[in-house]
Amino acid sequence: MSETIRIIRPDDWHLHLRDGPMLKAVLPETTQHFARALIMPNLEPPVISSQDAQSYRDEILRAIPEGSDFEPRMTLYLTEETDPDDLAKAYNSGLIIAAKLYPVGATTNSFSGVRDFDKVRAVLDRMAKIGCPLCVHGEVTDPNVDIFDRESVFIDKILTPIITQTPGLRVVVEHITTKDAVDFVLAHDKDLAATITTHHLFINRNHILVGGIRPHYYCLPVAKREEHRLALCAASTSEDHRFFLGTDSAPHLDHLKEAACGCAGCFTATNTMPLLAHIFEQANALLNLEGFSSRHGADFYGVPFNTGQLTLEKTDAPVRFPKSLTTPQGDVTVFDPGVEIYWQVAKE
Ligand code: NCD
Numbered sequence: 001m002s003e004t005i006r007i008i009r010p011d012d013w014h015l016h017l018r019d020g021p022m023l024k025a026v027l028p029e030t031t032q033h034f035a036r037a038l039i040m041p042n043l044e045p046p047v048i049s050s051q052d053a054q055s056y057r058d059e060i061l062r063a064i065p066e067g068s069d070f071e072p073r074m075t076l077y078l079t080e081e082t083d084p085d086d087l088a089k090a091y092n093s094g095l096i097i098a099a100k101l102y103p104v105g106a107t108t109n110s111f112s113g114v115r116d117f118d119k120v121r122a123v124l125d126r127m128a129k130i131g132c133p134l135c136v137h138g139e140v141t142d143p144n145v146d147i148f149d150r151e152s153v154f155i156d157k158i159l160t161p162i163i164t165q166t167p168g169l170r171v172v173v174e175h176i177t178t179k180d181a182v183d184f185v186l187a188h189d190k191d192l193a194a195t196i197t198t199h200h201l202f203i204n205r206n207h208i209l210v211g212g213i214r215p216h217y218y219c220l221p222v223a224k225r226e227e228h229r230l231a232l233c234a235a236s237t238s239e240d241h242r243f244f245l246g247t248d249s250a251p252h253l254d255h256l257k258e259a260a261c262g263c264a265g266c267f268t269a270t271n272t273m274p275l276l277a278h279i280f281e282q283a284n285a286l287l288n289l290e291g292f293s294s295r296h297g298a299d300f301y302g303v304p305f306n307t308g309q310l311t312l313e314k315t316d317a318p319v320r321f322p323k324s325l326t327t328p329q330g331d332v333t334v335f336d337p338g339v340e341i342y343w344q345v346a347k348e
């Protein structure tokens, strides 16, 4: 009999679904394995008010495939103009479960993000008071800071002061890519957590740049040196509750990635769970997969564990995942881990 592992149905605590035809094309990739996801608000235009969050949620609900009980969990995109009352209303009513801070210009559709962090002081204070978590894209955008240092500089220069000045604020450092971020989380208490993506557990910066530029490995924060990837693997597989899965699966049409100025994002919704099984098996920690992908995030966000289960099974031959997803606007390449994977999600 082949080896299997059965886990509580997982959640994806950082997901880009987009809207319109792209949303319809990518959503089934997530709903086939995940029970819930935290939906990122970086649409064009972004989801900045409770009303925006309501209509985006309605659009997602309409796109959920028949028979799926998938639940989107919404976020608001913080701007320097965010109204603390509107945010509190959205949070207290359960419409959103977090707010997202993008430093202006840090990543895809972040042009309405925050330039002057003092301008969001009042809203951060209010979030601390009502218990609304802050999800941060942790990179500075100062052109003088090297792109490989932008996460660690953000932690020192922006995040540390925010945490010190806002007692009680619960923070998720999203898609961490450095040992510095892992150590920062470890040095704090349970109010500070981090999401880790699937792709950052597989690739370091050589994968992007050696032997030619691989645009489908380009995402933000950009993958760092191997020692950082190893720190992320150790944190994810460690059973420490402060680390949990946020795939950051971010669909972009192939022609926009394979371009002179290609955009950032890896699309991992399709094959994340088998890929994670591979990483956890390599770390001799398959039993910790459930914590990382199904329990730690739920604990942080204060929601019950999912009731369903997901079974992963070991295969004799390497699994061939689809190379791309077809959408009405063009293809989206599925993340290729670059190594053979011997795990698949079992058909229930
Ligand atoms: C994300 C996207 O495409 O929306 N891109 C990415 O490289 N991760 C935005 C983000 O989370 O930074």
Ligand code: ZN
Pocket (backbone or CB within 6 Å): 014, 016, 040, 248, 250
């Ligand atoms: Zn993201």
